Every structure is written in C-alpha cells, then in structure tokens.
Amino acid sequence: MGGNNFGLTDRDYAVLLLGDADLDAQLRAIHSLLRRHAEADAALQEEIGELAKRASEASGEYGMHLENSWVDEMHGTVFQGAAHSASAIGMLAPFLESLFVGIFAGIRDIEAPVQPVTLTGTRAAHAADPDFWDPHLVFNAAGKKSTSVLRGIVELVEATGLTPHMPADYAKTLGAIFGYRNKMLHHGFEWPQLERTNFEATIVREGWPSDWFDRSLTNGETWIIYMSDVLIRHTLSRIDEMLDGIGAFIQARYP
Numbered sequence: 001m002g003g004n005n006f007g008l009t010d011r012d013y014a015v016l017l018l019g020d021a022d023l024d025a026q027l028r029a030i031h032s033l034l035r036r037h038a039e040a041d042a043a044l045q046e047e048i049g050e051l052a053k054r055a056s057e058a059s060g061e062y063g064m065h066l067e068n069s070w071v072d073e074m075h076g077t078v079f080q081g082a083a084h085s086a087s088a089i090g091m092l093a094p095f096l097e098s099l100f101v102g103i104f105a106g107i108r109d110i111e112a113p114v115q116p117v118t119l120t121g122t123r124a125a126h127a128a129d130p131d132f133w134d135p136h137l138v139f140n141a142a143g144k145k146s147t148s149v150l151r152g153i154v155e156l157v158e159a160t161g162l163t164p165h166m167p168a169d170y171a172k173t174l175g176a177i178f179g180y181r182n183k184m185l186h187h188g189f190e191w192p193q194l195e196r197t198n199f200e201a202t203i204v205r206e207g208w209p210s211d212w213f214d215r216s217l218t219n220g221e222t223w224i225i226y227m228s229d230v231l232i233r234h235t236l237s238r239i240d241e242m243l244d245g246i247g248a249f250i251q252a253r254y255p
Helices: 010-017 023-057 060-108 121-128 149-160 169-185 193-206 231-250
Strands: 137-139 144-146 213-218 221-227
Touching: 010 023, 010 060, 010 193, 010 231, 023 231, 060 149, 060 169, 060 213, 060 221, 060 231, 121 137, 121 149, 137 149, 149 169, 169 193, 169 221, 169 231, 193 221
Parallel strands: none
Antiparallel strands: 137 144, 213 221
8 A cells, every 4th residue: 555755555546636535444343334234144054043043942832932932033044134235235335326426526626736537538528528427327429328327337447548557357346346236126025036037137248257246046946136245355455445545546646
C-alpha cells in the first residue's frame, strides 16, 4: 500500500475522492452482519446435529417425533441459508454500485493540484454528454445510451485509465454480484425453473468459478442457489483491492 509526504495511504486517497461517504463504516457494518450470519448458521448446524443424535438413540413415537423435528429443521436450514444469501447480496451489490458512482463523480470533479484525467476510448468521444459519468449507462459509437451498470462501469474504468489499478477479475466479480442480485431480489428465494436454468447457463458462459455459488437440490435438480462463502470472501477482498487501486491512481496524479 502506497504512502506520501502527508502520511496518507492509497485507501485514504480513495476515501477522500469519494467525499462524504463513510466507506469504512459501511464495510465494518457489512462485516459485522456477515459474521453474525455465520455464527447463526453454525449454531443451527450444531442444534441439528444434537437433534439427529437424540433421534438415533430414541425409539417409538418419541423417536418418530424427534426424526420429524430433525427433518423440519433440515428444511428450515435451506431457507435460512437463502435469507442470509439475500442479505449478503443486498448489502454487497448496492455497496459496489454506489462505490463506482462515487468514484466516477469524484474523478469528474477533480481539481488542482490533482492532475486531470485524460479520457480515452470510444466513450471519450461523448465526454460532453451530461450522462457521461453515470456508470449505469453505456454509450455506443453514435452516442446512443442504454442501461447496464456492469458495462457502464467497465467503459468508464477503461476511459479513465483505471484498468491497471483494478483487480484483474474485477469485471467478472461485478458480473457475478450484479447478476445474482438481479435474480435474488426479483425472484426471491425460490426462482422459477427457467430462471434457475438460465443462471446455471450464465455461470458456465461467463466462466465464473464453480465454487462461487452453492445449491440446494430437489429431485436431483437445482432448487435454491446461494451466494457461497467463497464468493463473499472474494468480493470483500476485491473491494479492498479496488479501494487501494483507486487511491493509488489518484495519489499518482499529485504533482
């Protein structure tokens, strides 16, 4: 992590660029809630294990009662996992979206002594458009706009020269986060079968790692798709890398 004569780190520069948004406090809140989710999942698994042990040792009607309770608890874990997955994506996707909105607004408003950014690429031809810095929008060569937050972010990262400062897989990570967010928040825990099938195909087409998503099955078919702990940890790590990269980008522009 870089430093300078003022004792500021790269991350400090990123936070300054983003103005009033307290990203560190937001991230601490996200980490705290995710940690509580993990603790609740562990406690439920322990409870289920104890119930299974008692059911195996009991007999008669009481044994059947314990076994039925165990089945109910197992069924409940499916939806607790889905609720925790929805909570995680409901925090991480908006955080990332607002992060890039703030980044590009900050770059747009750069003032001396920071050196201005030289814009390049196809989107640079439309720099005078009032929507140029909005990462929700994509520009074609003729200047016609369409909506895609992933493609809009990538366009602006390339146009501003941020690409070398981003993690190599930043676009793939954002694609997985925004893609899952759209499915989970539009369709709830139990997606229509076609949506599940399409998302499985998207995972393969986009080359997302197989361990980024977990699944519950019914009759051998995908039933509920979860954001895995692997993807959650990966995303949090990439956020830290993005903040460091953005800060390094800005710090390098000081004379």
